[in-house]
Every structure is written in C-alpha cells, then in structure tokens.
Amino acid sequence: xxxxxxxxxxxxxxxxxxxxxxxxxxxxxxxxxxxxxxxxxxxxxxxxxxxxxxxxxxxxxxxxxxxxxxxxxxxxxxxxxxxxxxxxxxxxxxxxxxxxxxxxxxxxxxxxxxxxxxxxxxxxxxxxxxxxxxxxxxxxxxxxxxxxxxxxxxxxxxxxxxxxxxxxxxxxxxxxxxxxxxx
Numbered sequence: 001x002x003x004x005x006x007x008x009x010x011x012x013x014x015x016x017x018x019x020x021x022x023x024x025x026x027x028x029x030x031x032x033x034x035x036x037x038x039x040x041x042x043x044x045x046x047x048x049x050x051x052x053x054x055x056x057x058x059x060x061x062x063x064x065x066x067x068x069x070x071x072x073x074x075x076x077x078x079x080x081x082x083x084x085x086x087x088x089x090x091x092x093x094x095x096x097x098x099x100x101x102x103x104x105x106x107x108x109x110x111x112x113x114x115x116x117x118x119x120x121x122x123x124x125x126x127x128x129x130x131x132x133x134x135x136x137x138x139x140x141x142x143x144x145x146x147x148x149x150x151x152x153x154x155x156x157x158x159x160x161x162x163x164x165x166x167x168x169x170x171x172x173x174x175x176x177x178x179x180x181x182x183x
Contacts, residue, residue: 033103036088044102044110048159059119059151062166065107066144075138086135094125116151146174
C-alpha cells in the first residue's frame with residue numbers, strides 16, 4: 001500500500017480531508033453567488049486583475065437585464081429569483097468553453113473570454129439564447145438583455161477603463177433597444 005494513502009487513512013489524514021472540504025466550502029461562500037451558482041463580483045474582480053497582470057489579450061462582456069424590475073414588481077421576488085437562475089443557465093450555455101460567467105449583483109452579469117473573437121461569438125449566442133428561451137418569459141413579459149463589450153488591450157489597459165467602456169456600450173445598447181421598441 002502507498003505510504004501517502006496509508007497516511008490519509010489515519011486520524012491525521014481524516015482531519016486533513018475534513019479541513020480540505022471545509023476550505024472548499026469557504027471558497028464557495030467567498031466566490032460563488034448563492035442564488036445562481038455563478039462566480040460572483042469578487043471572483044470577477046480578481047480574474048480581471050489576473051488577466052491584466054499577464055498582459056495577454058482578452059474580451060469582456062457586461063450585461064444588464066431589460067424589464068427585470070417589472071418582473072419583481074408585477075410577479076414578486078420569487079419569480080425574479082427563478083428568472084435569474086434561468087438567465088444564469090442561458091449565459092452558461094452561451095459561454096460554453098469560450099468564456100466564464102459572473103453575476104455581479106442584482107440583474108448585472110459579466111463574461112470574460114480569452115480572445116476578442118471568442119467574446120463576439122459568445123455575444124451572438126447570448127442574443128440567440130434570449131430570443132429562444134421560453135423560460136425567460138413570465139406572463140406576457142419577456143426578459144431581454146443589453147450587452148456592452150470591451151477588449152484588452154485595444155479598448156483599455158485598466159480594470160476601470162475596460163469596465164467603464166463595457167458599461168457605456170451596454171447603456172447605449174439599452175437605449176437603442178428602447179428606441180427600437182417604440183418605433
């Protein structure tokens with residue numbers, strides 16, 4: 001029998017396994033969004049900083065849900081929570097292996113991809129997912145999404161520059177969608 005395996009069978013090994021499980025549980029509390037199971041804002045900021053520190057190109061999508069406040073107001077927060085979980089599922093499917101999804105808070109999400117090309121592909125898959133997913137509708141109200149993007153290094157070299165540009169582009173998309181809706 002392997003010595004390392006034997007060591008794990010004794011009291012010290014059992015304690016080590018228990019501590020490792022507890023450490024994993026604590027990591028989840030710190031980095032996971034409890035409602036959606038996605039990584040949270042803290043994990044997003046740390047990943048952005050890691051990527052900026054490496055200097056390697058990447059893409060960022062910043063998303064805000066359209067009409068989400070209406071869902072909470074008309075159907076209640078439990079319905080809103082259910083929709084947020086559905087949105088998380090749609091985003092994870094759209095991200096595939098090309099991007100990592102984060103819930104930043106409320107109805108705001110972000111995705112980080114290794115390349116600008118990946119982020120454009122994911123962007124298209126998100127729009128398609130929101131158009132096709134019936135679970136993003138409650139009553140006669142369909143949840144939409146406004147999306148802004150930024151690429152490192154061409155669109156900015158700091159966290160603030162990239163997030164600021166993606167946020168600005170997201171609001172431009174939101175205003176365009178509202179204008180298109182009323183035309």
